[in-house]
Amino acid sequence: MKRHYTFILLFVGLISLTTAQNQKITLEEIWGGAFRTEGMDVLHSMKNGKQYTVLNFDRTAKSSSIDKYNYQTLEKVETIVSSSNLDGIDNFSSYTFSKDESKLILATNVEPIFRRSRLGKYYVYDIASKELKLISEDKIQEPTFSPDASKVAYVFKNNIYIKDLKNNTTVQVTTDGEKNKIINGVTDWVYEEEFSLVRAFDWNKTGTHLTFIRFDESKVPEFSMDIYGETLYPTEQVFKYPKAGEDNSEVSLFTYELGSKKTQKVDLGEAYYIPRIQWTNNEDVLSVQVMNRHQNDIKLYFHNLKKGTNVVLHETDKAYIDITDNLTFLNDNSFIWTSEKDGFNHIYHYSKEGKLLNQVTKGPWEVTNYYGYDEKTNRVFYQSVENGSINRDVYAVKLNGKDKERLSSEEGTNNATFSADFSYYINSFSSASMPNRYTLNDSKNGKEIKEIVNNDALLKKVSSYEISPKEFTTININGNELNMWMIKPKDFDPNKEYPLFMYQYSGPGSQQVSNRWMGANDYWYQMLAEKGYVIACVDGRGTGFKGADFKKVTYKELGKYEVEDQIAAAKKLGELPYIDANRIGIWGWSYGGFMSTNSILKGNDVFSMAIAVAPVTSWRFYDTVYTERYMQTPQENASGYDENSPLSYPELLKGDYLLIHGSGDDNVHVQNTMRMAEALIQANKQFDWAIYPDNNHGIYGGNTRLQLYTKMTNFIDEHLGDKAGDVQGSEKIKK
Template identity: 75%
Template sequence: MKKTGYTLLLFLGLTTVLLAQDQKFTLEEIWGGAFRTEGMDALHSMDNGKQYTVLNYDRSTRSTAVDKYDYATLEKIETIVSSADLEGIQNFRSYQFSDDEQKLMLATEVESVFRRSTLGKYFVYDLQTKSLSLISENRIQEPAFSPDGSKVAYVFENNIYIKDLQSGQTMQVTTDGKKNEIINGVTDWVYEEEFSFVRAFDWNADGSEIAFIRFDETEVPEFSMDVFGQSLYPDQQVFKYPKAGEKNSEVSLHVYDLAAQTTNDVALEDAYYIPRIKWTPDADVLSIQVMNRHQNDLKLYFYHSDKKELDLVLHETDDAYVDITDNLTFLADNSFIWTSERDGYNHIYYYDKKGKLKNQVTEGMWEVTNYYGYDADSKKIYYQSVENGSVNRDIYSIRLNGKGKKRLSSEAGTHNATFSTDFTYYINSFSSASTPYRYTLNDAETGKVIKEIVNNNQLNEVLAGYEMSEKEFSTISVNGNELNMWMIKPADFDAGKEYPLFMFQYSGPGSQSVANRWNSSNDYWYQMLAQKGYIIVCVDGRGTGFKGADFKKVTYKELGKYEVEDQIAAAKKLGELSYIDQERIGIWGWSYGGFMSSNAILKGNDVFSMAIAVAPVTSWRFYDTVYTERYMRTPQENPSGYDDNSPINFVNNLKGDYLLVHGTADDNVHVQNTMRMVEALVQANKQFDWAIYPDKNHGIYGGNTRLQLYTKMTNFIDEHLGDRINEDFMAKQQLD
């Protein structure tokens, strides 16, 4: 008898598997949206704390509406605005209230630029006069109301503009904006991707000033991508992309005074990066977060715009790196709430306005995973954490002094909350591996469910007719660590048989793939593979998140070393199970996961017989500065860290079957990664399969693209891992 090598923690799944549940999943259903879940879109709590609004879409009229509901009854009170009643707008994608909730900004004709950035035409709808006005004839970026709702600031062609909604006049704040050279008020590519924000300007509390970041990317190297399209000659997209070790944008911070129409420069001598700016409740005090290039030295400054003075308020350092968050919250007196890993786990801290620590609010060998806000009346903080197991998420409240902690959620799974403005209620989104998304209205004091708002019972009824396997959560002991794992077996699993093993992972720093939440599209694909006779496993190795800073940061300066060792060791241990065919073990991943699966089949060529890599990094020398240097420092400082873990340098080890996939318009992980990998494989005289998707970005989607891609991957798995089970599956299908 072979040792199992893992300890079962919990067993989650459907309550029964009926004989009638024998319908098979198809790729056409999975990628055609047959198993889509219902949810709540663009939820906004009104200032009175008694009502909320959501964005609703009417498929019959193809119109959108902002509808208002009552928290206590969940009844719809009114439709605030519907595109069906607006001339010239068929529908709008999003909405934004002014602070006084008397105006709405509606986004139309929105087109993506990169991952988070968009261009669009925006209208302002006045709730009192029922009038609609266009902000600009041009497609603009990141429009934002002034605090009193009388103005809108926005960016057009890398310059900042302010429109007075009463007079209709537009004032240009900056004039030096130029494509691929100077950007004002929105971020460059690498800030958008890695610091996760686009709007780089902020109104102060009384609307008298706007702070903004200026990016000088003149000396940043350019990257170009061919766009093949339908024309006789391809176009070319050229943008600034700083690869590891190369020059970044030079950033500077400025404050524009609306009354004087003057711009003041903020002197920040140590600001290599400015990842966050935010005005405090004091209209004259701006908070600024700055970092060094290594991202292991973070400073929080207060800039006093009236006195033109700068105070250092908080300084955090780390041997590896300091993460940036959006959790900074100011109280009325400019004291503030902050999250940090300073004790080895991510927790909440409370500081006075001078930056003196008043108290650590949460503590323990677990992580705060989301910060929801602070209720000044009850002096309570609301947050999400993994205290109930790192694969789960629960909602808690705690007083500002760190006392009176209360768990508000109860069911094991993933809870996420959206609180009313006055923190009387919250709308809870809950799911688990066995429960599709359910939205309920909850009491913020007790966590008690008041009413159900949305469920996915209809989806459950649909899935009742399918042969589904349970997702088993456990841990596996690998390299001195208990690693989180899930496993999906065929519904008719027989421990006396041997099954091929197909592993999935992402593995990036701070990520999590083993989580107790409802299915993504890939999960239905795994169910389909299980129906065919595969066992599917996912293991979160060292470097992944929510198990403490040491566990996460062990991969510092060695991306692709310890994570790969863990996947190889896990595959070996699983291969010892009596029901796993250790000659047929495959692995796949996308992006960082593709980097990992490539390394796994090369460095673990005696373990993995096949691998699929989609949009992989093949050398961190090709990836951007902010992400790569955060975890690796520069190639000049750490050449061995880059080269010893680059799949390109180990192609001679390839023995198994390898499928390489990339989109040519991937602005994130450039197709250059795959092309260099292909050339290395060719020169090593290694046979492999590959697929290129013209004009597709990092997500590789659009039309039938995902269906075609997953059909290709399924066929590849069947051909190289399936062997005997493929014939058995076809024979069983004919009998059925």
């Protein structure tokens, strides 16, 4: 391990010894919003490129408004619509413009279904006439304007409908939709969760055709959860959830012609997954991305309504291919595509026939976001980690790969939101020493025009607390330089020994060691540092932004190399003179809970305690798309599933273990925790656990987070802090 830190980020305003720094962070403050950052609501850039709109909410009047601002002055130009002037709408929670920006869809009474899906009452608002129309008396999903804003397509009870706004008539496109059986136009649970896709229909450029995916989930096994609620008898939620190795929905693709009202099936051969559909700039040509079950073979089809279907791009990978939303069609129907095929994620330009014209970006670094292409200047805008894998910067480059320019200037995490004509962008910046700051920038050179939002007040407030710098470095583990951060107590004394508490997530392509401002957990770590703990986080093999080989080394072996790295890192840190190797703990949530559980079992000579929140305990219990992407099926890779499952060796537990789950978790089912508890019980191992009734994967709402973090803090104090004494360490040999 490097004994010097490559750089230490110190908080502005914290350097002066005269500054009052005696306030201590409390859990009540963290979860009460005391350290909330000021930000910007999601904005819509107007077509003229000179103005943008923002959804504002008046908490006093409890009303919503869509306000238009000028990019150059940042001053409000007008209020397009306010709910205070609309009959029958108290407020709306989101809005969508039609392509010509003449109309709006306003969302009201929205209720969540799963992570991304929503039901709601939606209205169309005509900006010129100020007329408001309810699309449907029922709660519907994914209302979407036709290109000329004369119609709206939507889904109700798994069927697609099209409403004609001129004559106020509605046509039902599909009729076979049925809960837990047939879905048209929106996705099933696993597509929504793992392909980040809800709306599974799209208009062509002239609005003459609508394409949609049909999901037949008849053969997908059902999963049920008891909902305890507040009534005398619990209810049951039943939905289709394909676990690894089980049947997925059978998917098929159709086009619907509005004029003839005819529906035709698109021939895609033996398409197993259809994760993306998108009409090109040619009104007759539909693009379709198709993957095999292993997700290591992707085909981009062009379906021509008049000429049939052909493959224009075909990629394979020895491990897996990630789906993105980066496919962009230029005016000549050539297209932008991102790929890891050279070992790093980069941008490629293909002709409309699928011929590679140019690799736009290249180098031993990753493109992390694609923003778009400006036809006028022939420049591609993107975000990358070229300036270090823990940083993010905004770049521009010509389509031919020349004249690359770094637009962002501050080291940390930069992200851009461009105007429609790419003349301006709003840059959001933060680092470990600077909270979120939003500025208006010139796209020509990245020059800051003016500041929009800052968090100077929060920075000043934080300076009165006992905040310790987050120290970034790397640690050499198993032949790899792994990114790491560490937080030490404010009054750190290198001649003393401190307990070490490690955090990680470790899922494929993830990142926890990044140069950005603090989230809620970071304040918790600061609170623990105040108590006398050293906190550390190491991104091991399998995490992201260091190339495909580094990320995909865990293929077919989830929980093997990542756990080896956490154990080795803990051992190495335990050798530091200021770390008490008898008191090393680890925690994580979801994939991180899987990791912390494995770590205290396989690393029982290193870790004396662990906390696992909502952990996967066997990948056999998790969904097909995610699990099989990294593991193949259990039928093909049984050893990979079982040899790295903590259910296979509960007898290895020696330290103190806290297991936590929400009973209403539709993602990582509480079944995982129940099976882990039973395995430990049968191994006669003592452990602590908590079940949060009806809580989903996030475990939040009311005082839930406060109670949860109080429980975890108390557990850490009891089993890792001074209260633990030498009882646990007496069985261990000081490293």
